[in-house]
Amino acid sequence: MTNPLSGRSALVTGGTRGIGFAIAARLLADGAAVIVTGTRTDGVGPEGCEYRVADFGSRPALESFAEEVNRLDLDILVNNAAINKIASFAEIKPDDFDRILEINVRAAFRLCQAVVPGMRQRKWGRIVNIGSIFGKIGKELRGSYSTSKFALDGLTTALAAEVAADGVLANCISPGFIDTDLTRKILGDRGIEELVARVPIGRLGEAKEIAAFVAWLVGPENTYISGQNIAIDGGFTRV
Secondary structure (H helix, E strand, O other), X not given: OOOOOOOXXXXXXXXXXHHXXXXXXXXXXXXXXXXXXXXXXXXXXXXXXXXXXXXXXXXXXHHHHHHHHXXXXXXXXXXXXXXXXXXXXXXXXXXXXXXXXXXXXXXXXHHHHHHHHHHHHHOOEEEEEEOOHHHOOOOOOEHHHXXXXXXXXXXXXHHHHHHHHHOEEEEEEEEOOEOOHHHHHHHHHHHHHHHHOOOOOOOOEOHHHHHHHHHHHOOOOOOOOOOOEEEEOOOHHHO
């Protein structure tokens, strides 16, 4: 299908690198007008996207941005922006925990609130919240991050139950280990080799694979999937 998102407008948070960048590029290629956010004043998304600075760790900045989003009449929202900080459970700093929840959950919550009224009025909308396999399974040192991603899943299911009858479909997708610069920086070659040995497909995922599924979820072919949390992980969480 050529330009399946022609005439649609989309917001992708955290769209300057990795998965967010790939999602924004794919939605743009599919014909949508795309806005991406980042925290840097000199940040950029894929060529052709509009860029907005948004610091979701700041309550005033988030509220100001949510008000702006409410006026945009967006058709598609992809909540991708997130942070992580690894620490043993007993050593998690409350301030770090709060900041992770602020950016990973509260920002998504407020932006969903900002777009939903317009979507319901127009009887069409698509929301995709980017979770993580660590919002489906547990792992040591991920107390704050897992809490945020499990919470995002709960937010998605509750939202979907309220808005599906008005033509607004909300889903969560949970990427596994994706080949990004950040993944390679954190794990290194040896860590990636050990990890890949545990993934049934036998490789890292690619950001474009995540983007392709997001594009399908927000496109015209998806008319009946809502309230789901779908892992894209090469089978990792199922074996």
